[in-house]
Amino acid sequence: MKPKSLVDINDYDKDDIVRILESAARFKANPNSDLLQGKVCATLFFEPSTRTRLSFETAINRLRGRVIGFSDAGTTSSTKGESLKDTIMMVSNYADLIIMRHYLEGSARYASEISPVPIINAGDGSNQHPTQTLLDLFTIYETQGTLENLTITIVGDLKYGRAVHSLIQGISHFHPTFNFVAPEELHIPDKYKIFCDSKQIRYREFVDFAPESIETADILYMTRVQKERFTDLMEYEKVKNAYVLNNEMLNNSKSNLRVLHPLPRVKEIDQDVDDNPKAYYFQQAKNGIYARQAVICDLLNMEYHK
Amino acid sequence: MRKELQVAALENGTAIDHIPTEELFKVVSLLQLQKIDHRITIGNNLRSRKMGKKGIIKIADKFFREDEINRIALIAPSVSLNIIKDYEVVEKKEITLPDEIVEIVKCNNPKCITNNEPMKTRFHVIDKEKVILQCHYCELKINKDEIELK
Numbered sequence: 434m435k436p437k438s439l440v441d442i443n444d445y446d447k448d449d450i451v452r453i454l455e456s457a458a459r460f461k462a463n464p465n466s467d468l469l470q471g472k473v474c475a476t477l478f479f480e481p482s483t484r485t486r487l488s489f490e491t492a493i494n495r496l497r498g499r500v501i502g503f504s505d506a507g508t509t510s511s512t513k514g515e516s517l518k519d520t521i522m523m524v525s526n527y528a529d530l531i532i533m534r535h536y537l538e539g540s541a542r543y544a545s546e547i548s549p550v551p552i553i554n555a556g557d558g559s560n561q562h563p564t565q566t567l568l569d570l571f572t573i574y575e576t577q578g579t580l581e582n583l584t585i586t587i588v589g590d591l592k593y594g595r596a597v598h599s600l601i602q603g604i605s606h607f608h609p610t611f612n613f614v615a616p617e618e619l620h621i622p623d624k625y626k627i628f629c630d631s632k633q634i635r636y637r638e639f640v641d642f643a644p645e646s647i648e649t650a651d652i653l654y655m656t657r658v659q660k661e662r663f664t665d666l667m668e669y670e671k672v673k674n675a676y677v678l679n680n681e682m683l684n685n686s687k688s689n690l691r692v693l694h695p696l697p698r699v700k701e702i703d704q705d706v707d708d709n710p711k712a713y714y715f716q717q718a719k720n721g722i723y724a725r726q727a728v729i730c731d732l733l734n735m736e737y738h739k
Numbered sequence: 740m741r742k743e744l745q746v747a748a749l750e751n752g753t754a755i756d757h758i759p760t761e762e763l764f765k766v767v768s769l770l771q772l773q774k775i776d777h778r779i780t781i782g783n784n785l786r787s788r789k790m791g792k793k794g795i796i797k798i799a800d801k802f803f804r805e806d807e808i809n810r811i812a813l814i815a816p817s818v819s820l821n822i823i824k825d826y827e828v829v830e831k832k833e834i835t836l837p838d839e840i841v842e843i844v845k846c847n848n849p850k851c852i853t854n855n856e857p858m859k860t861r862f863h864v865i866d867k868e869k870v871i872l873q874c875h876y877c878e879l880k881i882n883k884d885e886i887e888l889k
Contacts, residue, residue, distance in 0.1 A: 517856050539852040539876025558850050560877055 438545035438552040439728055442563040442599045447606040450570060454580075456727035457571045457720070464723060468735050469498030475528035476502035477520070478555070479511060480536040484696070485555050485562075488718075489532050492725040501528060518547055525550045530733055551732040553725075559595055565695060566599040568724040572717040573604070573652055576691040580604060586612040586646045589656035589676050589701060591621040596695040597656060601625055611636035612646040616672040618663055642676050648685050653678070655694045655701050655714075679703040683711055693717050745795075746782040752799040754821045754828075755811070760784055762815045763794035765888065769810045769843065770803065777801045810843055812836040813870065813886060836867045844872060845887045851877035860889065 436444045445453070474493050478486050481504055490500050501524075503509050511520060517535070521544045524531055531548060533541055534555040541554035541561070556562040574580050585604065591597055591613055601611070611629065613621045613636060620638065629636050639646050647653060658676055663669040677700060678692065694702060694714040706712050730736075758766055763783050772779055778799040787793035802822065811818055812834045822830040840862045846853045853860045853876055861875040870883035 517852065518858070535852075536850070537852045537855050537877075538848060538850050539874065539878070540856075542876050543852050543856065543858060557852075558877070 435731070437732070438541075438548075438554075439563050439732065440541045440545050440552065440554045440557075441561045442566045442603045444563070445603075450567070450603065450606065453567055453724065453727045453731060454571050454574050456731065457567070457723040458575070460723040460726040461575075461720070464726065465495050467497040468730060469493060469496035469733075472498045472530070472733065472735075473528045474498050474500055474729065475524045475531045476500055476504075476555075477524060477531060477533040477535075478502065478504045479506040479509075479540075480534050480556070481505050482534050482556060484718075485534065485564075485721075488721040489553075489555065489564075489725050492722045492729060495722070496726060496730070498729075502532075517544065521548050521552075530729060532729075553728060553732065556595075559593065561599065562595055563599065564721070564725050564728055565596050566603040567728060568717065568721040569596070569600050569654075569693065569695070570603050571724045572691075572693060572713065572720045575720065576713060577651055577689060580607040582608050582610075583651040584610045584612065584649050585652045585654060586614060586650040587654045587656070588614040588642060588646075588678070589658050590619045590662060591615040591656075592619040593659075593662055594656045597654070598625060600654065601628070605629075605632050605634060609634060612639060612650065613637070614639040614642055614646050614676065616640065616658070616668070616675065618665070618668055618672075619658065642678075642682075644682070644685065647682055647690075648687070650690055651687065653686075653690060653692045655692060655698075657697075657699055657701055673700075677701055677703060678706060680705040680709055683709060686711065745785045746780050746797060748826055749780075749797045749799060749823045750826055751824055752777070752797060752801050753803060754798075754823055755796045756793070756819045756821065757787065757790060758794035758796065758818050759790070759815055760792050760794050763796070765814050766794075766796065766811055766818070769814065769888065770807060772796070772798065775801065806837060808832065809834055809837050810840070813840070813844065814888075816870070836864050836870065838864055839875075840864060840872065843888055844881070845889045846874045846877060846879060847881055847885055847887065848874065848877045848879045851879065853877075 476486055493500050525548050530551045532553045532555050535557050538558035538560040541557045545552040554561055587597055660669050690711050691713040692711055696718055760783055780797040783794040784792050820832040821828045842859045844862055846860055862872040865871050865873050872881045
């Protein structure tokens, strides 16, 4: 059975992911239609996230749906002590679907259990952000023509990076090979290595941003190494420039390589990479619109025929 | 030599034996014994050949449901549970952790929705042998020695 809500990327099996990506490709070819005419979608952002909210709202507006909601919980009844349950029950009277971001972990799962309308999790604390994973997968699929048997090099904060963990899970259905490149303090948690082992997924770990990790890759997925993640600031000072990608480093990379980043970028990709045709992070962000159109319409059972 | 009982015999009811002494009062609270008005005998720091010291609880005329009794496995999986009828042990029950635990355990993540909303907690038991739980909501894993009861 098709899932009713999207809370966690693991709510979707391989068929669900393929269905969403095929649908996203159709939306990319024709992003404007009246598919959501007469539908009201709520965007409840208990924690601000301008980038994600604008992407969702653009997705809806381009399909002629209407958006209600708030971008900051400071202006809502939750500051008066209203429970999440009451907010969700109230909004579900008004909207056909609820998109929510909340600072508390597990909030979207709980909302999906009590809400009569579908819930899309747009981030619950540091837990899950499944539409980010779907836009990442869509971008990989679009740039490589397949999701199968790709070598994916993931660089930066592999310990706390929510996007990284979900990407590993989401693409695990498609026989990837991973190169994990991270400083000692931020290396990939054991649970993901055990997960890879259980699915017979090959991976290698690198402490240095070695040329080999770039030259063998089909996808180079960069993430931010954040100062606040380090217990030892000396350690941060030592590694902060070690995971920065510049244009020269791409010289011997494969012709099909694309560089992705969940954004915002700080210093981890030099601006001189931006003009390289292998840089694809801005297109990746744009793909968020189409992946989100696909998820929204899927949950509302709106078929795209045109 | 006459065998002397350390705690008075039970005519009918449930006897929970071999409770680790430090867990005795947790078992009392897990089974919500403070809320029932059956006759209850509690003994602690009793001599035990197997354990050195042990606790025991006897509850007259009370027979627990499986899911109630299985809660004990969270903190003291090695207890023995005897059903007594007419002063005889008629059944010895094994206690096993259920696949899911609702309400009795607190999530250790202060940012978990269950600690911020009036709602029931829910955990999946992902390793019955080592007693590892995972919060259904925030996905935090909790090891046996980190388990806090609500």
